[in-house]
Amino acid sequence: MQLINKYLIFILIFFISTTVGLSQQAPVFTYHTNTYAFNNPGFAGMGEGICLNGIIRQQWAGFKDNDGANVAPEDLLITADMPVRWLRGGVGLAIIQDKLGFESNTGVNLGYSYHANLGGGRLGIGTAINLLNRSMDFGKFNPQSEGDPVLASGEQTDMLFDVNLGLFWQVDDLYYIGISATSLLETKGKALGSNAESGASFVGDRTFYLVAGYEFPIPGKPAYELHPTISVQNNGVKTQIDLTAKVLYNNKFWGGVNYRLQESIGLMAGVYIKDIRIGYAYDINTLGLSVVPGSHEISIGYCFKLQPDRSARVYRNTRYL
Numbered sequence: 001m002q003l004i005n006k007y008l009i010f011i012l013i014f015f016i017s018t019t020v021g022l023s024q025q026a027p028v029f030t031y032h033t034n035t036y037a038f039n040n041p042g043f044a045g046m047g048e049g050i051c052l053n054g055i056i057r058q059q060w061a062g063f064k065d066n067d068g069a070n071v072a073p074e075d076l077l078i079t080a081d082m083p084v085r086w087l088r089g090g091v092g093l094a095i096i097q098d099k100l101g102f103e104s105n106t107g108v109n110l111g112y113s114y115h116a117n118l119g120g121g122r123l124g125i126g127t128a129i130n131l132l133n134r135s136m137d138f139g140k141f142n143p144q145s146e147g148d149p150v151l152a153s154g155e156q157t158d159m160l161f162d163v164n165l166g167l168f169w170q171v172d173d174l175y176y177i178g179i180s181a182t183s184l185l186e187t188k189g190k191a192l193g194s195n196a197e198s199g200a201s202f203v204g205d206r207t208f209y210l211v212a213g214y215e216f217p218i219p220g221k222p223a224y225e226l227h228p229t230i231s232v233q234n235n236g237v238k239t240q241i242d243l244t245a246k247v248l249y250n251n252k253f254w255g256g257v258n259y260r261l262q263e264s265i266g267l268m269a270g271v272y273i274k275d276i277r278i279g280y281a282y283d284i285n286t287l288g289l290s291v292v293p294g295s296h297e298i299s300i301g302y303c304f305k306l307q308p309d310r311s312a313r314v315y316r317n318t319r320y321l
Contacts (some may be wrong), residue, residue, distance in 0.1 A: 025235055026182065026207040027075045027098050029055055030258045030266040030281040031299040032231040032242050037079035038094040039209050040180035041111035041126030042168035045083035045090010049305040053079045059295040060285070071101040083306065089114040089124065107132040109164060121171035128164040130183055133157065134202040158189035158202045166209075175214040182207050207235045223250045244268075254279075263287060264295065277301040 029035050034053045036043040059073040081092035094109040111128025135157040166180030183204035190201055213229035225248040233240040246256030246268065258266035264286055270279030283295035 025238060025240070026205050026233065027057070027073070027077075027096070028233065028240055028242070028260070029057055029075070029077070030242075030260075030268065030283055030295075030297050031055055031279055032211070032258075033213065033229055033244070034279075034299050034301060035077060035079070036168065036178065036211065037081045037092045038077055038096060038109060039164075039182055039207070040166035040168050040178045040211070041092060041109070041128035041164050042113050042124035042166035042178060042180065044081040044092030044111050044113040044124065044126055045115065046113070046122065046124055046168060046170060047081070047303060048083065049303045050080065050082040051301065051303040053077075053299070053301040055297065055299045057295065057297040059283075060292050061296055062293050074099045083115075087112065087114075089126075092126075092128070094128075102137045104135045105132060111164065113166075113168070118169060119171075121169055121176075124166075124168040126164075126166045126168070128166075130162040130164050130204075132160045132162065132183070132204065134160060134189070136202075156202075160187045160189055160202060160204050162187045162204045173215060175212070177212040178209070179211075180209045182209070205235060207233060209233055224248065227254075227256075258283075266295075266297075270299075275302060 026039075034055060037051075037053065055075070055077045057073075057075040057077075059075070061072060076097045077094070078096075079092065079094045081090055083090040090113050092109070092111045092113070094107075094111075096105075096107045096109075098105040098107070108131045109128045111126050113124040113126030116123050116125070135155060137155045160183075162183040162185050164180065164182045165184055166178065168176065168178040168180075170176035183206045185204065186206040187204045188201055189203070210232040211230065213227065216226040216228070218224040218226055227246045227248060229242075229244045229246075231240075231242040231244075233242075240263075241261045242258055243261075244256060244258040246254050248254045252272045254268075254270050256268040258268060258281065260266065260283070264283040266281045266283040268279060268281045270277065272278075277300065279299040281297040281299075283297070285292045285294060
């Protein structure tokens, strides 16, 4: 129990700064290739139809504090994007619910991407409006000293407005690269209660992303393709790197491994059932703490095609697996 207490204290110190504000690292996903419509507005409409994606993630499933409360991070992400010819680009929508301990965040992103031909591929230049409702229930904290003046009282909530920017360049069925920034303004909310001596407030979690992927047919085995991808995520304090390798078999099944540096190894598997993509991932933590359980993630996606295929492989890009 002492180890759990120490680890919870570490989490709170890492994610909460009472002298500046309340912020946290943006959520991470093992199926990070399915989150581009959320963290890179330049990606909107780069496919050939209305593409819907959903991810449910339970990180450290079952992790509880000494009072039996579930404090494990939980995330639900839903995205949709589509090309719009008369806008010479595409539009995207993302809805996310992120829970960590006694904090709950609900965000909505609405974005537009302008598409231009560049270097044998297409470049998406995008921006998005970012609305984030942050809530923290300080009444559920159990401080060692009752009436700690540093902590606000009761449930505190605030709405933050911010802006996302992104560039996404792809050569269909070969490779892609994207760079983006979310919560670029790093908006600061109102003070969290008059009794909080620190004057803490909610703060937008400005985060920068670099992503890239490639499709590599395996020589001599035409039924197999190797899809390596990388995602680098930085919030100015910490850099999170995901390295992923998936093998696609017969355009229907895939399996792979994701390595999140200094955190976890994820085992991935999935299948296409007609045009529906279903994937599952289980993360094994490499933190060296036996009290931290594994993480579960389910990803589901579907695309409604709006125009004839340019090739038979159009929806096998790494970002849709």
